[in-house]
Amino acid sequence: MAEEKLVPTVCPYCALGCGFYIKLKEDGPEIEYMLDHPTNEGSLCAKGNASLEIINHPDRLRHPLKKIEGGWSRITWDEALSIVAGKIEETIKRHGPDALGFLGSAKSTNEENYLFQKMARTLGSKNVDCCARRCHSPTIPALKRAFGSACMTNPIPDLANSDCIFVIGSNFAENHPIVARWAMRAKDRGGRIVVADPRLTPTTWLADLHLQIRLGTDVALLNGMMKVIIDEGLWDRKFVAERTVGFEELAEMVAGYTLEKVSEITGAPPEAIVRAARFYAKSPSSAIVYSMGITQHSHGTNNVSACADLALLCGQLGRSGAGLYPLRGQNNVQGACDMGVLADFYPGSISVHDREAIRFVEEAWGTRALPIGMGMTAEAMPVAAAAGDLRFLYVMGEDLVNSDSSSSRGRRELENLDFMVVQDIFMTETAEMADLVLPAAAWAEKEGTFTSSERRVQWTYRAFHPPGEARSDLSTILDLADLLGLDFDYAATEDVLAEIGRLVPSYAGISKERAQGIGGVIWPCPHPEHPGTPILHQEGFSAPEGRGRIVPMEYLPPAEETSLDYPLLLTTGRVALHHNAGSMTRRSFSLMKRSPELFVEVNPKDADRWSVIDGDLVEVETRRGEAWARARVTPRQEEGVIFMPFHFPETNLLTSDVIDPEARIPEFKVAACRIGKMKGV
Amino acid sequence: MEVYVDIDRCIYCHACEVACERVHGEARISVGAVEERASVPLFCHQCDVAPCALACPAGSLVQGESAVSFEAERCTRCGLCAIACPFGAVYIGETALLQKCDLCSEREVPACVLTCPTEALIWGDGEDGAKRLRRRAAGRMAQSCAEAIGRGRI
Amino acid sequence: MKEILVRPERCLGCRSCEIACAVEHSETKGLFSAASEKPTPRKRVYVEFAPEYAISVPMVCRHCEDAPCVSVCPTGALRQDGVTRIVSHDPEACIGCWTCASVCSYGMIGRNREERVAIKCDRCPDMEVPACAAACPTGALVYKEVEEFSGSKRAESALKMARGVAAGGSR
Helix, strand or coil: CCCCEEEEEECCCCCCCCEEEEEECCCCCEEEECCCCCCCCCCCCHHHHHHHHHCCCCCECCCCEEEECCEEEECCHHHHHHHHHHHHHHHHHHHCHHHEEEECCCCCCHHHHHHHHHHHHHCCCCCEECHHHHCCCCHHHHHHHHHCCCCCCCCHHHHHHCCEEEEECCCHHHHCHHHHHHHHHHHHCCCEEEEECCECCHHHHCCCEEECCCCCCHHHHHHHHHHHHHHCCCCCHHHHHHHEECHHHHHHHHCCCCHHHHHHHHCCCHHHHHHHHHHHHHCCCEEEEECHHHHCCCCHHHHHHHHHHHHHHCCCCCECCEEEEECCCCCCHHHHHHCCCECCEEHHHEECCCHHHHHHHHHHHCCCCCCCCCCCCCCHHHHHHHHCCCCEEEEECCCHHHHCCCHHHHHHHHCCCCEEEEEECECCHHHHCCCEEEEECCHHHCCEEEECCCCEEEEECCCCCCCCCCECHHHHHHHHHHHCCCCCCCCCHHHHHHHHHHHCHHHCCCCHHHHHCCCCEECCCCCCCCCCCCCCCCCCCCCHHHCEECCCCCCCCCCCCCCCCCCEEEEEECCCCCCCCCCCHHHCHHHHHHCCCCEEEECHHHHHHCCCCCCCEEEEEECCEEEEEEEEECCCECCCEEEEECCCCCHHHHCCCCECCCCCCECCCCEEEEEEECCCC | CEEEECHHHCCCCCHHHHHHHHHHCCCCCEEEEECCCEEEEECCCCCCCCHHHHHCCCCCEEECCCCEEECHHHCCCCCHHHHHCCCCCCEECCCCCEECCCCCCCCCCCHHHHHCCCCCEEEECCCHHHHHHHHHHHHHHHHHHHHHHCCCCC | CEEEEECHHHCCCCCHHHHHHHHHCCCCCCHHHHHCCCCCCCCCCEEEEECCCCEEEEECCCCCCCCHHHHHCCCCCEEECCCCCCEEECCCCCCCCCHHHHHCCCCCCEEECCCCEEECCCCCCCCCCCHHHHHCCCCCEEEEEHHHHHHHHHHHHHHHHHHHHHHHHHC
């Protein structure tokens, strides 16, 4: 009789790092709730509950495939890998290593991501990046400037200790449901929730105060709040004097953001702005929770800076209940960034411009000179492909064709590549465009560490064999490195983790054993006896002199405005039942059953004006493309704004390609559009 | 033991539905949104004087001490129970004759309760649900009162 | 109409209100005889202690305008009088579905296990002043019309201000 086995794992979907057990039984695997996990206490959202549905899915890629006339030809791993190695060498010879591009995966383990960028950079290429570019890339420069380090400052359960939770640009109730657990515990204790969001969402249902601000006006709101706080003397004088720089410049700049002006820009009533400011500043412990509503803008970096300014001004950092929470989107996007799968950073946040520090990496890797300088970002790669500067692209676990904004342009640009290899678990729309497809193992079919948004490093175990000939990314990268003559010698996954610890000080004390404990370890963990660091900035910031930098930001409006031709504004976002570009959730039966198709939310007044009836198929058009979607007439957004989820490929055909000058993230959140009934329907 | 609802906490995430479906093949719980303002989980209340049990002509829905149980052998699939239930919590099943919450009889604690991210479903006895609501309302009143008399948080 | 109004700052947490309520809803209506009744008489008011403020709050049914418990009751066991606004409960019609308990944000619906029906405040129809308010030693529970209650609070405040003015030396 077969035994039942409980395999601990970390959910493959969002970045909250919820733990659960995969129960292996004779008649099929099941999920058991992990009641003593510190972040989720056993609870799991709908996606977590559905996560096993992709494991033996019929669509899983099982064999290496080579693109041929009219379809695909199945080839052996040996053939596939030698083709890839050959193309890499050929490209280097003809065009130099900077014609190579590498896109890492926010779903691969730390060990896999680490080796991926190591391979790329050892080959001489600067062009390593990942989907964080489209997500929290503004968080990185903005928080580095403000605090010296760019990450969530307190663990999620600590939200229960906040007396005020200020939520801006986040719909956590749908997209990070476990955050709501802790927010509600805060409410039980009398805490207040203030939400700034252009839409009515389940998160605003939880709010004690909802500021329904116009798209992209966050900096105006934040500046207005800061002016109230300064005028009423509610700012933390001691904290500002002892632990920050830049107050005077801020005070001078926000002086112009009067309630009248801010109310006019944002649409929020003056008294609501005052109330929000007072709640946040006067509460003994306040938290700021933010996500894509702040970052996915042409001024996303400024938006994040303004959030950091508010926290610094009010001394709401560095202790329980007071913190800044950038909610990240993928199970290992934090880890991928820590591992340096970014065009501007080597592992351990070493800047690509820092010659000294890069020399240290060279020594650690035993290589010759490593590339210095900014590489191509995820957004720049398709553009570079079109210009002929990028010739070869290796895509690991990323559906960039669907997650890129203005995606039809991206598709055309990628067609110009000499060679694209895609390593994934499903034949995504990106894989369809590849010259070679390598079948990969899903999260529960391999082992290694994932780092959640809380900086929590957790080991995930192998519960299943990958289907067919699919292999872990680790195995593939090692085999490829071998063919390329790179000296990657690792006996086991934990050896890679050990090397990571030698290069990334925050991971230095994290071994496999420590990561295997329930809840893993929260970095920084600089040595093996260190308990980990749940709350950051308790004594000082990692910025110069240990002081946080307050950087004043002027409000700048979104890049696209409405016009006669495009009289509405399209905003995009996520919904509870789907995840990102949808390659996994659109193949999950129980999720598709409940959310089967692309929809567009239209305000009743707009529905009237443009003759849209609930349930109709309508066409949404922007300057970049058109898409059809099922109309839902709802007052969730104000008149003049429509909403579409980006889990379906058509949405990003419409989105804007204007990018933030520093973080280079596109403005997914604002596009001028028009709406009309499907022709002929 | 029963499942109580803390409506203020329901965030319409559908986790309970997906968990229930995963465990039972078909979901016996669903969430209903109300006018874009709130959401409520809907499931069998295990009524103490259950209309479905009273309506069942075949005696397959049995009123128990603290739950209403379903005995499949007697069910004729007449559908009267589904009509009688004031909450629409009894479904004529697709994979089974009837789908009605059985408090996850094979588990210690119902899956929906364990999975609910916001603890909107309470596994308790007697007045556990009311107790939580009362405590919260009292906390709010105490907070306002404290502010009025100038007393701070302890 | 008179309401039962609450001043939590005066609550000692003595629970006289809870006892008085249970006794009034017993068969024998005497304290010692009620204690030995079977089934045990049940209270419908609750004193909740909030430790974070060290304040006790007596919780009584508000007999809300447009009461949620009434609108949700599938059998009409809970109904609201149009004039007095009192929400009453008819055990005969109750099916013990507990939907009322879910929607009452004050958690005022109790459960009678033996008879399998809900229990809630009936505003003591046989008494001039509801038992809880009558029993309260400090006046934390007050049975008054809202205008009268607000009026007495205004008078108290005014008196405090007047004392302050007088102490200032101008009188």
